[in-house]
Amino acid sequence: MSDDLITGHNRSNTSGAFDRGRRVFLKSLLAGSALVVLDQLGGRHLTDALVRAGKSATHSLPRYQPRHHPGQGFGQSVAAGDPTSSGAILWTRIDPELVPGIRAADYDPALVQWLDGASDSPQDAVRRAIDDGTFVMVEIATTRDFSQVALRGYTPIWRDYDNVVKVDTDGRLAPQKTYYYRFITKTGHVSPIGRFRTLASKESHLDSLRFAYVSCQDYTNGYYHALRFAAEEEVDFVIHLGDYIYESVGDPSYQNPLPDRQIRLPSGQPKAFTIEDYRTLYRTYKSDPDLRKLHERHAMISIWDDHEFANDAYYPAVAPDDSLKSHPDRRQIANRVWFEYTPARIQFDPGKSFKDSIRIYRSIQVGNLAEFIFTDERLYRSSHPCGEETLDRYFSAGCPRMYDPAQTMLGAGVSQQKEWFLHRIKNSDSLWKIWGNEVQFTPLKALTRYVNLDAWDGFAGERKEITQTLKDAGIKNFITITGDLHTFEANLIMEDYQKDPDDAAVGIEFMVGSVTSSNLSEMIYQAATNTALGAHSNPLPLEAIQEIIRRILGVTTPLTRSLVDFVVDKLNGIIQTENPWIKLFNSTTHGYCVMELTPYKATWTAYSVDDTKSRDAGDKSLLFQCEVPKDQARIRILNP
Structure with missing residues (x-):
């Protein structure tokens, strides 16, 4: 032998x-x-x-x-x-x-x-x-x-x-x-x-599978209590849905990092541009004791969102907050350093262009119970449909290009990802099809305007193609797990959001709140008090939040704490009224989610953690819990 x-x-x-x-x-x-x-x-x-x-x-x-x-x-x-x-x-x-x-x-x-x-x-x-x-x-x-x-x-x-x-x-x-x-x-x-x-073999018939998932962990904006509690969960693995790092570290004109969480980049710039800048970010983030604990306890499956490169990035290697010109060298550096620091079964070829040097979309099957399908929604996506100004992207009135089939998140014509993705969904022989998706898939409107055209609302034509495929193919047990908005949500996925009743849903979306990055409640407080604490990790620009406050109250700043709380409650009510497919919504806290899959149902549990601005936080608490019965695209709320 x-x-x-x-x-x-x-x-x-x-x-x-x-x-x-x-x-x-x-x-x-x-x-x-x-x-x-x-x-x-x-x-x-x-x-x-x-x-x-x-x-x-x-x-x-x-x-x-x-x-x-x-x-x-x-x-x-x-x-x-x-x-x-x-x-x-x-x-x-x-x-x-x-x-x-x-x-x-x-x-x-x-x-x-x-x-x-x-x-x-x-x-x-x-x-x-x-x-x-x-x-x-x-x-x-x-x-x-x-x-x-x-x-x-x-x-x-x-x-x-x-x-x-x-x-x-x-x-x-x-x-x-x-x-x-x-x-x-x-x-x-x-x-x-x-x-x-290790996972079950593809031939195994599993009784259950349990995993946790997280996203958006700005190091400078708080402490990783959510990761510490997630590490203590008895799960088979953890999924990270992106924004593992933030390329921005502390521009004094609009950021205010915690005193012991400040990062100085080798370039001296407030954002990462060089290979040593990006490496410094990963080294610093991975030195955090709670993130270390999570990695030491569980295997992680990771994808990226935008901040592993730059905010609101799109093809071809454009970071619109910095320049509308392509920056392929910076994108290639971001690809390389993500590859260096991420334990993923991904190849990287430095001899190829930024578009072809790496491919992070992939699928992982666990027994007969579940297939996890992960997509890349940054490297190949189109530019924003209505323009690159702040209010073109956020709290926007919209524009016809949103519905153009050529407006692509997955990159048709740039990569083979869309064809691969639809093929995986239609041909999976697993009971549960779990899509690891970076940005909100279901529509989100407030005061009749689109809250975020950097998400799938800006690619509504391609979204319709996906949901039509689900419906036409009779796909059941399709669940999307999502990050990015720093908000906890439980949503019905529809083929036609204007006409379809709840019982015509084709899938479910469960969004996880952020680990530390600012949520909508914190953003309203920032805008109302003329502070910018954590603005670099806000899901929406302060300009958009100020416009929302003005439309609700008639003024923007300064506001008392009670008026801030009123705006938060009012906005929550407006969102759930204008988006009836959103069954649970909370953007006032931080935390993580756990999902358990069985042959009969999927159970989703969202946990909130104590003050992320304090090193000595107390405990976690149950925020939401609900079930999705096998073969039924409906949300059965268990708590609250």
């Missing part, structure tokens, strides 16, 4: 060709994961296998041993992502002051090296890198004390990618099992311990 060293873009095509009991594989980060040497231990150790296979090997590989307190040198801790039934992407970053890592250009991404007794031994460069300590050892175990190691190996630290490590263990672990993992350097520095759970 032989050990193997393989590389490839699709491991499933080769999995039957070698022994699963003992295998060693080599892949390049440029092809989707790290260059890695792994051995599923059982009988013969990795060291012995390499020595026997190497025709000229003169010594064994070192076994790195922990000698320092866990976490030293691992400022961003660890993370797991994109779990499958047989693995996950494992991620960390090592302080380059401790270990500088290796240059990616030193390794051939197409290298294939078989260790079957007939092939040559591993490249000398690989062996030297392990001996020199520019690789890190990764261990995956079924016990937290690592007494039962399931997988162990060596993987490079990639200097060109900000000293990150990414390892894909897909195809090497057992389904529906909890694993623990850690990274150890030759110097004896050891990472914190991470944990993740």
